[in-house]
Amino acid sequence: MATALLVMAISVFGVCVAAPSAAAAPGFTVRDTTIPGDGGTPLRARVVQPTGRGAGPFPLLVLPTPWGTPNLAYVGAAARLAYESGYVVVAYTDRGFFGSGGQIEVAGPQDIADARQVIDWALRNTPADEHRIGMAGMSYGAGISLLTAAADRRVRAVAAMSGWADLGRSIYPNQTVNRQGVEVLLDLAHLTGRPGADLRRMEADYHSDNTPDAVSLTPQRSVATKVAALNANRPAVLMANAFEDSFFAPSQMTDFFGRLTVPKQLMLSPGDHVSQELFGAAGLPNEIWDAVANWFDHYLRGLPTDLGAPVKIRSADGGGWRSFPDWASASTGALGYYLGGPGTAARVPDTAALTTRPATGWRQRIDAGRDTTADSGTAFISGVLQGWLNRPVGVWTPGVNRADAAVWAGPALATGTTVLGVPRLHLTVTPSAPTTSLFAYLYDVDAAGQGALISHQPVTLRDVTPNRPRMVDLVLEPISWDVPAGHHLELVVDTVDPRYRSASRPGSTVTFGSPENDPAWLRVPTG
Known part of the structure; x- marks a missing residue:
């Protein structure tokens, strides 16, 4: 999964970055940099800025990467958001993975502190607008985005794709270990990063069949335990998940969605983990990323975009989207x-x-x-x-x-x-x-x-x-x-x-x- 995403992103990237040099403004610039995260931990980042639109300030989008992928994962989507809509986009590699420093903390407090430091850096070093800040991500990036919005009032809109609300419920549904899901995530962590102490402890508990102790670390890493803070901060929250998601089953997201009192939208469609938004991350046409762009245009740019109903559903065995005022009404x-x-x-x-x-x-x-x-x-x-x-x-x-x-x-x-x-x-x-x-x-x-x-x-x-x-x-x-x-x-x-x-x-x-x-x-x- 990670390899496929990376290959597609790199292939599209060559097309995306060539456009501004051959076309008239507006356009965008791309630069790679290192951002100091929590405690000075270096985070590798790709910064995409709009050009030909004046001096700004521009709305800011921060994109933490999916589990086991570098910041190239969003290269196509970031370029489109900067070029077509005028966002400053900062996509960064989470701590512990690839070229970023530190160790994998599994969306722990340091990961949330990192996201807030990235926002601080962007406000100092790009023409970003402190009053129009959004976060988006797939999988791991989705979870970190939601957790950051619960911790930081500056985040005014979130798009979480294939994310989780309750991490413990995802890996231990009804006291049953999600074996294949857990092992894929562990293998990716060892292949692409450096597991931290908490992840090593969780892995040891998993291998010794002591799962209750392994999931004892998950409440802090679950936005389902922070609903009150999220509702108090009132970011606009878009969530898109697949019915057959092997890692983060949809029941935890529908339950979480019902508890939110913020502006919100839920999209459920056929597929598995990140499969429905995968091509959109690489910059290809994609209805999930189109909805994400509309969401941010509405809540960060103030455009009268048609967001549709709060709940949108496509049947798992085919058909078009159906709309509902809430999940219960479906x-x-x-x-x-x-x-x-x-x-x-x-x-x-x-x-x-x-x-x-x-x-x-x-x-x-x-x-x-x-x-x-x-x-x-x-x-x-x-x-x-x-x-x-x-x-x-x-x-x-x-x-x-x-x-x-x-x-x-x-x-x-x-x-x-x-x-x-x-x-x-x-x-x-x-x-x-x-x-x-x-x-x-x-x-x-x-x-x-x-x-x-x-x-x-x-x-x-x-x-x-x-x-x-x-x-x-x-x-x-x-x-x-x-x-x-x-x-x-x-x-x-x-x-x-x-x-x-x-x-x-x-x-x-x-x-x-x-x-x-x-x-x-x-x-x-x-x-």
Whole structure:
């Protein structure tokens, strides 16, 4: 991912910087420099300034880089913002990476202090306007931008793309380790930078399977814990995320968005981490970066740009943008199902039914610790295939081993239906081991049994009393998905997923049930 971004940025950069010398003003200049960060730590930076627009002052945009990339990551976008809109743009390499000094602090206090020092430097050394300051970034840069806006009132607008709100929830969702995501981030850190003490401690805890201690450092690095400060500072906040993001799942962003009282906009679209805004960073036409430019033009330049609705959504399996006044308004109805017992889905052998009436008194036991053909795909790759080629994570549902997974099938849908919002699952679970992981998958299934993954969610039951029933309420990831007429929904729950670190023990079991006083159910929102 980092290599692809860098190669594209460099290739576009040659075109971008040549334009001003051949064309009449307005134009821009580009210079590389070193900016002293917190404690004097040198930060490598690329400064793009507009020319032919007078003496200024000009609105300032500060762009911290994504994890594992240098300041070239934004070279195309920075040039367009300076040339087309007259911004002073300072893109800098975060401490600990590539040519910048220091060590990787994982969006710690020194990273926020660095961003504030970059703002100070730009106000002293460029024709930047102290009253019109914005920050933008992808991934790591998005997180640092939001955290800086919570700490510094000078930041009046933010564009956070593929960012996080709750870092702990991202790497440890429902007490389940996001194994592939964590390992990709750790490998990039060692390949492109110098891990600091906190990151080395987190890595050691991760490898020793002591994840609770590893995530103890994340609240300080999560803007979800700083909502009050962000609301008090009142920057205008734009967030753009992908439904299939392997590193920062969208549920944390929708929850965070609902808590903001500042001017705000949320864009959700198909794809994986940074995949939807990647080409825009290199300067190529891109609807996410177009929205970012409009956002800053409106809030920093005072232009009457049409920002559209506060919430914009594109279905994960294709289609255009839909607009809503808020996230809650996106869901206008729901498909309510109850979970039936084994063998109740007459048209699908060895499968339970999703019914419209409560089904109670049944029990179904599966073996734990053994994988099935149902899974959430491969980090980054699966989401990119979904976003770019509309190729979802698939499974032939009749081939899912019923000894190792519970499967429920719903009735065929008479009309096309858009699943839009947050699916929720409630059922009773009796594990035979003190620690067990469960993985729930919601599929769009055609008449031949071929399923496309709509949404999923892990949960790990830790330190529970074996063989004692307990209720599990599981909130799947937000999604917009168009289910064609004639297809039906299927729910699969198993105990192993290669993307995550499963705590399920081979030889143990999990028993699902639906007590008479507490029926098991699945609620699928529609819009």
